[in-house]
Amino acid sequence: MQAVQSSIVFRPQAVNELKWTLRVLYYKDEAAVRCLHAARSHSWEVSAIMGDINYTWLEQYARFSMSTPQDAVYAASLASLRDTEQARVMLTAYNEHLRADSLQTAAVYFMHSVRGLLLGIHYMNAMCDRVLDISLDNIQLHLVVKDGYPAFLFQLIDRTERAHPAPPNEGGHDSNETASAARQVMLTSYYREQLRPLIEGVAMAGEANTGQMWAQLASILRWFKTLATQMDITDHEREAVVQGYEHVITMSPDILGLRKNLLKFKPVEIDSPYQPGEKTLMKSTCCLHYKVYGGQDYCYTCPKLSKAERQMRYEAILASR
Numbered sequence: 001m002q003a004v005q006s007s008i009v010f011r012p013q014a015v016n017e018l019k020w021t022l023r024v025l026y027y028k029d030e031a032a033v034r035c036l037h038a039a040r041s042h043s044w045e046v047s048a049i050m051g052d053i054n055y056t057w058l059e060q061y062a063r064f065s066m067s068t069p070q071d072a073v074y075a076a077s078l079a080s081l082r083d084t085e086q087a088r089v090m091l092t093a094y095n096e097h098l099r100a101d102s103l104q105t106a107a108v109y110f111m112h113s114v115r116g117l118l119l120g121i122h123y124m125n126a127m128c129d130r131v132l133d134i135s136l137d138n139i140q141l142h143l144v145v146k147d148g149y150p151a152f153l154f155q156l157i158d159r160t161e162r163a164h165p166a167p168p169n170e171g172g173h174d175s176n177e178t179a180s181a182a183r184q185v186m187l188t189s190y191y192r193e194q195l196r197p198l199i200e201g202v203a204m205a206g207e208a209n210t211g212q213m214w215a216q217l218a219s220i221l222r223w224f225k226t227l228a229t230q231m232d233i234t235d236h237e238r239e240a241v242v243q244g245y246e247h248v249i250t251m252s253p254d255i256l257g258l259r260k261n262l263l264k265f266k267p268v269e270i271d272s273p274y275q276p277g278e279k280t281l282m283k284s285t286c287c288l289h290y291k292v293y294g295g296q297d298y299c300y301t302c303p304k305l306s307k308a309e310r311q312m313r314y315e316a317i318l319a320s321r
Contacts, residue, residue, distance in 0.1 A: 051127075051128060051129035051167065051168075051169050052128070052129065052130075053124065053128050053130060053131075053132065053161060054123075054128075057123065058120060058123070061116075061119055061123075062115075062116040062117070062119040062120040062123065062154070063113060063116035063151070063152065063153050063154055064116065064120060064134075064153070064154045064155075064156060065142065065153040065154060065155045065156075066155075066156065066159065067155070068140075068142075068155060069142045069144050069153055069155070071144055071145075072142040072143055072144050072153075073093065073097070073143050073144065073145055073150075074090065074093040074094070074141075074142070074143035075140060075141065075142045075143070076089075076090060076140070076141055077136075077137070077139070077140060077141070078136045078137075078139040078140070078141045078154065078198065079135075079136035079137045079139075081136075081141070081198055081201045081202055081205075082136070082197045082198065082200075082201040083201060084201060084204045084205045085205075086201075087201045087202045087204070087205035087206075088103070088205040088206075090141070090143075090202075090205075091103045091106045091107055091110070091202065091205055091206050093143060094106050094110065094143060094150060094152075097143075097145050097148070097149070097150035098150055098292050098293070099292060099293050099294050100288075100291055100292045101291045101292075101295075102206075102291075103205070103206040103207070104206045104207050104208045105206075105288050105291045105292065106206060106292075107202050107203055107205065107206025107207075107208035107213065108206075108208050108209075108212055108213055108216065108287075108288050109287070109288055109289075109292055110152075110202055110213075111199075111213050111216035111217065112216070112287070113151070113152035114195070114198065114199065114216075114217070115216075115217060115220045116152075116154060117134060117154065117194070117195065117198075118195070118217055118220060118221065119220065119224060120132075120134050120154075121134060121186075121187065121190045122187070122221070122224055122241070122244050122245075123224075124164075125183050125186055125187055125240070125244055126168055126183070126228070126237055126240035126241040126243075126244050127168065127228075127233060127237045127240070127241065128164060128167075129164055129167040129168075129169060129170060130161040130162060130163065130164055130167075131161070131162050131163075131164050132156060132159065132160075132161060132162070133156070133158055133160070133162065134154070134156070134190075134194075135193075135194055136194050136197070136198055138156060138157050138158055139154045139155065139156060139157065140154075140155040140157060141153075141154065141155075142154075142155055165182045165183070165185070165186055166178075166179040166180070166182035166183050166186075168183075168234070168236045168237045168239075168240040169234055169236050169237065180240075180243050183240060183243070183244060184243075184244075184247045187244055187247055187248055188247075188251060188255060191248065191251065191255055191256065192255045192256075196255070196256060196257050199213050199214065200257060210257060210258065211258055211260075211262055212285065214256055214258060214262045214263065215262040215263075215265075215284060215285040216285060216287060217263060218249075218262060218263050218264070218265045218284040218285070219265075219281075219283055219284045221245055221248065221249065221263055222245070222265075222267070222281075222284075224241065224245070225241055225242060225245040228241035228242070248263055249261065249263045249264035250264070251263075262285075265284040265285075267281050267282075268281065268282040268303075269281060269282070270282050270301065270310065271314060273300060273313075273314045273315075273317035273318050273321075274317070274321075276318070280301065281301065282301050282302075282303055283299065283301045283302055283303055284303075285303065286298075286302050286303060286304050287299065287302075289302075290302075297313075298313075300313045300314070300317060
């Protein structure tokens with residue numbers, strides 16, 4: 001199976017907006033650094049043919065690996081993390097390099113990696129004619145460390161492409177509503193049967209709040225919806241992305257094991273110090289970056305900052321550029 005060739009191209013006018021959105025979502029995240037470098041050179045281009053699974057996209061954005069990493073410092077079945085003891089082993093190995101103040105913080109910070117699973121399912125749900133099995137049982141989790149920073153990779157065990165229940169570009173369905181409903185079932189099932197037990201297992205191991213962990217996924221969901229509007233994809237695919245987003249932010253919180261669906265949030269715009277005169281979005285929740293790597297500053301976009309603190313950070317960032 002080979003990566004598909006052709007192109008998905010970002011519209012030039014969208015580059016700056018996406019560039020700063022990535023700063024909001026992936027502060028000091030290695031994948032974001034690669035994306036930012038691409039944005040600065042206006043080279044937002046990824047190989048793909050409409051409807052075919054874009055393996056390069058999955059590797060670059062969702063952290064999927066199609067081969068076994070040779071330099072992993074930890075590896076385990078992703079499904080094993082449903083078990084509290086196994087999840088604690090993972091968090092302990094992770095925190096040796098993350099240097100968070102507690103396993104609780106490490107558990108919440110692990111959601112930076114879980115975002116990859118979310119991107120993977122939404123991407124295939126809305127933009128592919130076939131799908132891969134990205135269930136917990138079919139993924140081997142690898143922890144790699146580069147330049148002192150840890151990152152998780154998701155290696156697929158079985159890479160067989162399977163039929164999509166409702167391909168976004170395929171005609172012949174009884175109605176658009178029927179196809180949309182089938183894609184919604186696909187998303188609901190993944191959130192309830194894959195993401196929820198993973199998050200609950202890791203939360204219990206780190207004695208973390210599951211709501212705080214789920215809330216970490218809200219911004220990446222909105223980012224993916226924004227991303228789709230800036231890509232040269234079909235109208236059917238773009239509509240499917242939006243429908244998928246609207247579905248999961250209005251799902252019953254019971255599916256997530258919560259009292260309130262924390263995937264939905266009200267966007268708050270703030271001044272961008274990286275692009276003066278323009279706006280950027282405040283994060284939906286604190287990512288706890290200030291508690292890792294021995295202690296860091298709050299992100300400029302952190303909702304915990306007061307107005308005065310944010311203004312001080314704004315001026316400091318401007319002065320450093």
